[in-house]
Amino acid sequence: MKGLELFTTVTYAHFLFLSFVLFALGVLGVLLRRNLIVVMMSVELMLNAVNLTFITFAKALNQLDGQIFVFFVMTIAAAEAAVGLAIVVAIFKRFREVNIRFFQFLKG
Amino acid sequence: MPLPSVFFLAGFVTLFGFLLLFVASKIGEVVRDRVKSETYECGLPVEEKVDTKISIKFYLTAILFIIFDIEIIFLYPWAVSLKEFLAQGLGWYSLIGVGIFLLIFIFGLWWEIKSKALDWE
Amino acid sequence: MGADFLEVSLNALKLIFFFLMMVQMVPLLVWLERRGAGFIQDRLGPNRVGPFGLTQLLADAVKFLMKEEFIPQKAVKFLFYGAPIFALIPASLALCAIPFGPKFEIPAFSFWGRHWGPYEFILQGYEVGVGIVFILAAASLAVYSILMAGWGSGNKYSLLGAIRASSQIISYELALGLTIVAVVLIYGTFSLNEMVTLQRGPLSFEFFGKMVTIDFLPNWGIFYQPIGAFLFLAASFAESNRLPFDLPEGEAELVAGFHTEYGGFKMNLFFIGEYGHMIVASALLITFYFGGYELPFLTSQELLAIYQEAFGVGLTSSLLNALTHFAVFMFKIFIVLWIFIHVRWTLPRFRYDQLMELGWKTMLPWALGNLLLTALIYVASKTY
């Protein structure tokens, strides 16, 4: 069972690794997707990956500050989603689509 | 949190629903009909619209819900540990702190009501 | 889930039991609802099939099973089938976190040449430390099945009904959340089991340094939170889409709301989900404000002592104790469910703008005021 230890015991490293992968997937979503709403969802995923890191360290260091920061990050994320979607709806009203192509209209 | 139990139950419920639907689909007799599988429109011919307009109010409601929901969630840790605050002599301190927060909350709600963001005509 | 094989399997069986109990209560409630409607409207209701029409339920179930399974052309297949299955999950997850009775103990015994240690079971699917938060989280997922159904049907009435329903649910969730904050404040815990424990005995509380005890009243939450209890009841009507808040399926406007395209067993699953929400709401109301599974003037320990005197210490008395409290809890739930049914056949439906106005401009301020008042009185009475 020596070789299987990676799978049979869960370590903090597992959580950190998972959160890195989630963060990378979020970055990929921001870079590759063209729908503004999906881009925002990818940002939410990145924030969640960071939250996972916070909680992992809170547990590992036995300090609750990490949990409080997750609380704050969630608040910011919700606020960002609210304003961001309001902007997306405004863009949709104007251009009838929510594609990052919209940014080309922002040139002065 | 008893995660294994929660996931077991969720899995069981899903399986239960799936099996019931499966059995129901096998028992009932099926008569295919072109008209039957059309979208239900109270018997009128189906009218295709390019986009169904949904009032922007619904989405505004959802946005305001997010904001107020977060504010309410902030109150939970305070409410649950008010006894401990009182035991430490921090009762009024925490109440005033949360009171200021709630005043901002109430001001927001008042503003939304006054600016007619919550009116449905 | 448990230490050894027996405990794990018993716990799993317990979960399945609670889920099936919820499913089985639905036809009973439908029968009660139809008979109740008949009673209220001075007519008979279903009375042909079996005694008092009770086997009407079986006939209905068979009818649902025999119905043709069909899917509209425009529907998205995955969402269309997924929505009714998903509709069951939030209610059953929430129901299993509510305590239905006190703990009962199985003493150690030997069987099959093995020693099986003493077990302790609780009449509850699983015990969650942060019970209320868990239930709120599970209940907040209910919106998805509605949205999935509305979008997956490919019908504009369904979509409009779904968006209406989800808007309504999230609007009333705010008032509900605020009343629950006041409840949490009174008890100082998230755990439903602890709340039930705290409501034992006669009404007694510390008021400006004096202990006040009123012997003829039980120590129930309703005496601390009368406004909160009423707000909670009203908000849970809206959360479970019951009349007078059943705007999502206002027949005159939207055919049948988000389940316009559904029929047969898929419809039935939605029904189970909806009634499940009703059951959860009444169980929560009982747990918060009406003493949970406890009898008014006899705590579960006292009753256990009485049973132990009669049957001796052991499995019989503790099991009898648990079952008695289970019956008490079910009785209380049925009273609340009868209120749900009675209101449905008494009050007319709101208009949608009235509904939203009630939610945001009346219930939310009242819930806020209730919370502030509770907090002020609580802190003032404990410090001076």
Add this chain to the structure above:
Amino acid sequence: MVEALLFWFLALVTLFGAVAMLLVPNPIYAAMSLVVSMIGISGLFAFLGADFIAGVQVIVYAGAVLVLFVMVLMLFDLKSETQAFSKGLLSRIFKVASVGFLLGGLIGVMVLEFSWILPVFMQSSPQWTMTGVKKMAQLLFTEYMFIFQILGVLLLVVAVGAVALARSRGGTHERA
């Protein structure tokens, strides 16, 4: 052993949701897969003993933020998208490669720093979590009181701003 199984199950659910969100062209399906991912993450929080945060995660993300996303997507009625992914094979390869580089760097740092490879055990006793919430509240309402107030102001600003933005002049929908 049970813990390891639970962890891998949750990790797979989370990763499945995230990958599906990345690859599914239809934005509504993407939002639904993100819901799955969020629930997985909340399970991981509960695994790490942060029960309250896990509940809040589901209430806030799955119950509020993503409902808003799904509702807005339904409002737009984007049944299928003409172009879900960005164009250009070369730029795509470049993007994926740079993200891979980032991920490799992160993992490299973690592997070099061995001290985090400690086994973690699931906290399931209700007592621990209750005191956890209470301790958290103690910190939140004393040390972080100011940030808490500031967040209240921020949320007020967001509420006002979102209403103002939603009512700004637009094409398709009438002014509310």
